[in-house]
Amino acid sequence: MDRRIVLASGSAARRKMLEAAHVPHDVRIARVDEEMIRLGGIAAGAAPRDIADTLAEHKAVSVSRRNPGELVLGADQLLVHEGEILSKPADLDAAAARLRRLRGSTHELVTAAVIARDGEAIWRHVAVPRLTMRPFSDTYLARYLARNGPALCQSVGAYMIEGEGIRLIERVEGDIFTIQGLPLMPLLRYLTDIGHLEG
Numbered sequence: 001m002d003r004r005i006v007l008a009s010g011s012a013a014r015r016k017m018l019e020a021a022h023v024p025h026d027v028r029i030a031r032v033d034e035e036m037i038r039l040g041g042i043a044a045g046a047a048p049r050d051i052a053d054t055l056a057e058h059k060a061v062s063v064s065r066r067n068p069g070e071l072v073l074g075a076d077q078l079l080v081h082e083g084e085i086l087s088k089p090a091d092l093d094a095a096a097a098r099l100r101r102l103r104g105s106t107h108e109l110v111t112a113a114v115i116a117r118d119g120e121a122i123w124r125h126v127a128v129p130r131l132t133m134r135p136f137s138d139t140y141l142a143r144y145l146a147r148n149g150p151a152l153c154q155s156v157g158a159y160m161i162e163g164e165g166i167r168l169i170e171r172v173e174g175d176i177f178t179i180q181g182l183p184l185m186p187l188l189r190y191l192t193d194i195g196h197l198e199g
Contacts, residue, residue: 002197005115006072008063013162013180014075021188023197028067030059030074038078038085048085049126052078052112057124060116071196074114077181079156081107088156095158096145099168102157104135106171109157111178113187125186129174131161136168144168 005023007014008030018025034055041051053076060074079086081102089095108128115123136144144164145152152158159165161179177184192199 004070005191005196006063006067006070008059008072008074011075011181013160014182017177017180017182017184021184023188023191025073028063028072030063032058032062034076035087038087042085048078048080048108048110049112049128051085052076052110053114053124053126056112056114057116057121060114061119061121064116065119068118070117071191072116073187074116075182076112077156078110079107080110081105086156089153089158091153092145092150095152096141098158099133099141099144102133103141103168104133106130106132107157109174109179111181111183113183115187115190123190125183125190127174127178127183127186129172129179131157131169131173131179132171133168134170 002024005025007018007025007027010027010029015027037055037058038051041054055076056074060072064070064072086098089098108130110126110128112126113124114121148164159168161169172179175185188197191197
């Protein structure tokens, strides 16, 4: 019988992926200063994959300390374009600027997941899918922003590939789950291997 895990994230996309895969879970959002950790990593010259991994670990470990004995999943995703780590756009104007910047070029979505138990990380996975945006027109961009609105600011790339955002993309290197924010297949394999999920 499948056992529950704790998701230390408020991400609707991650919840939907776990629900679709029939992974029983509870949501207990981590309270960590993500911006401080991210900026500290950048200032120290850490690689984006190490920063994403550190963020995921902080989330998992902080929630696991409050939930003894439970498996807690933390995750994080960074967008890297031309060597720069970009944060979520603050508003629709920033989202428009983000999409104009990414248009016609390739970016990376550095995606990390960590499982912790009793305050210790016991599993981790980092994947780096690459996406290339097509050279869409300014007219299409304006209509895309009008149709999708402020919800785009919840995505670091100002697009959601599970929705109309797929129309902005020309090429993908990596799997769709990781692009949406969770390396689901490695996670399921691990949970099955340790007997947490039926296999």
